[in-house]
Amino acid sequence: MKSRVIKFFICFFMMFTSCLFLASCGDSSDQTYRLIIAGMTDTEERRESIDFTDYYYESELVLVVRKDSSLSDEHIYSEEELASILNGQNLISQTGTITYDMIDVFVEKFNAKKMNAVDSFTTAALNVTNGAAFGFTAELPVAQSYVGGNADLMLIHIDKNILGDLLNELKVSIGIGKGNDEFKESVNSALANISTENRNEIMTEMVAFNSNNNEPTDNIQSEIVGSNGTIIVGLECNYPSFNWTETSPNNYTYPISGLSNQYAEGYDIEIAKIIAEELNMTLLVQKMEWDALLPWAAIEGEASSNSVFDIINEYALQFGYGIATTLFLAIAGTLGGVIIGLLLGVCRTLTISQNDNIFIKICKKIANAIAYIYILIFRGTPMMIQGMIFFLAIPLIIPVDWVNMGNNVIFNGYFYCGCIVIILNTGAYIGEIIRGGISSVDKGQLEGGRSLGLTHFQTMKSIILPQALKNSLPSIGNEFIVNIKDSSVLNVIGLTELYGWSRIIINNTYNAIGVYIITAVIYLLLTFIFSLIFKLIEMKMNNEKIIKRPFFLSRHFQKGRV
């Protein structure tokens, strides 16, 4: 056992250092500049890693609400009006956006309630249409594209001054690696040539273009090549109006490097084209995840270190919350799952004897059928979808408010909902495991019990189930370990477990690769520790002595030797 642990840590250490090495590699080509044109705002924290140019668009914060809220989209709502409209109402937005943070202003000034952030604006819109939220906050172009595509939604304008200093955050700038001040100034002068009127025109065009399903045109944008060097523009292609992907080229699209048949389109691309043409440089476009943008741009510049060890130090408490939530979910899921699994396993192994009257026969058949269907559904659909359906549909049947149930960091409505989902899901898997466990018990045990005059249930309870559980324990332990990892999918309903916390930490530190590596290592440690614990329990149960053996030989070969 000891040698196994040591070998594990050696492997782990090697993996870790090679990851760090890879993460620090950058490429070095001359006269190539990396720009982030992705609707990103200039903030103090981001300035720790990169620099920003002047702003290339100023956005407006609006509220998207249901049409039946009898508000007007032609009116600019004042502070007094909003105080009565938003009093006590739930507001939501996408995680990691400035529009989500701006909800705090509404909470402070108008007594609104801030819901947990969701992974996308689409989910936010869903929360509004089904009534979980009164409205979602978004920037004007995003709001316009959602209102355009959904007949139930409308947007309302608010008095700009409500936001005060936060207005600066609605301005989006171009991110550039540190130490490129000269180039930064060229970009700024190129931007200065695009008037505010011009900018708004382009944005309106893009919103209209995005809302309609456009057919491919003959007039296809050709690639821009220049002689002064290369600009590589990094964007996410998931921020409608600013940037999105298209599979058929038209006169607005620009090909994405490294991907065939995918083109980037949007306001950001239009600005990128204007800058490249103005500065006579070759334009390349690269698509990547939001969290990857900063590290990517910072690679060439002088980025300040936000190393892995700093992060662990500073965010230890948050990682702790994540670990605790994940473990609670896994434990609750497995224990609850065993209880449900026992019921299911017994129902699936009921036998119909000659002596049962017709009523009991029907009951047994129904119980078997219900168990079969339950297992079929919960094993046949992904837990992610089960979570979403449960979270959204239950409030329609029972008056339950997941959002406002408890204020605890860990134990809140989202957590309780997630617990129920993971219990129901795990129950199905364990039901099958226990059914297998019961079948694997020697049939003679049941015969022996019945021939003494015991009833089916008496034999099951005292003789078969104890043995079946003992046989099933390794598989149940495995389910527990799988649950530790699978609990991460419940993040989609807004439940922050370890993965959820890692996303939050990334938004605060912008070192996506580092945080993900830390999270992966934590998951690995959790699963490894628990698999050791289960091995020990198994060995104790079978009264095996703990013998030394070569690392790579499986236990199977050693069992015969004493």
Add this chain to the structure above:
Amino acid sequence: MNKELLLHVEHLKKDFDTTSVLKDISLDVYKGDIVSIIGPSGSGKSTFLRCLNLLEIPSGGDIYFQGIGVNKEARDQQIKELKELIKTSKNVEDVKKAKQKLKEIKTRNINQIRRDMIMVFQSFNLFNNMNVLQNVVFAQRKILKRSKKEAEEIAMKCLKEVGLEERATFSINQISGGQKQRVAIARALAMNPSIILFDEPTSALDPVMVKEVLDVMKKLASEGITMIVVTHEMDFARNVSNHVIFMESGEVVEEGTPEHIFVNPQNEKLRQFLKIEKEK
């Protein structure tokens, strides 16, 4: 002397899909009888025994235990006849008796019958998750509702009877095959059954263990316990039992006292069978 009729089997039949394993078996067992069933493999001996306590459901025929129907058809028939009698009879005594019998049939369901006709298996079928004493105690507490103290006392007595009182705390995987079978016998004895059914009790044991178990069975026989034994041990059949049945291909080919079967076998098939057994 009027011996009490415990078990009455008429025209028992059992079919598995298309094959007919039992063709037409009839048997009467009285209190104190030691019945041995012998015959070649596949003759339906075990199937017959397992039909008696409904571990197999017969396809035809009836089984009556202490006057009460065991299989569904027999019971239904009995209930029907008794209800008929209650409705039509003028005799008050008869009606009273019939009502009593009806009540008895309804309460003595298959579980009740099984605890009075306990089976000892070839593969022992002891409860692997309990130790020796618990195995003998369990059914007493659950079915006979005896107190813990009483059940344990009786269990120790039965274990003593089979010679295993020192192994009471051992777990099942710590004892030998012969000991396991003796525990199974003790488990059966603790329930005070009217009949004990033995399904090839020694077929899975080596010669030394066979003797162990047969000695216990002989002892029980001498104490007057009614037994039906399916066996290949000819010595037991010859010397201990008082009624021997020879089965082949699902039929009773010959039956009678041990003298009739072993000393003067008439039937050709029986003679062949005994010759082969003797040469073993």
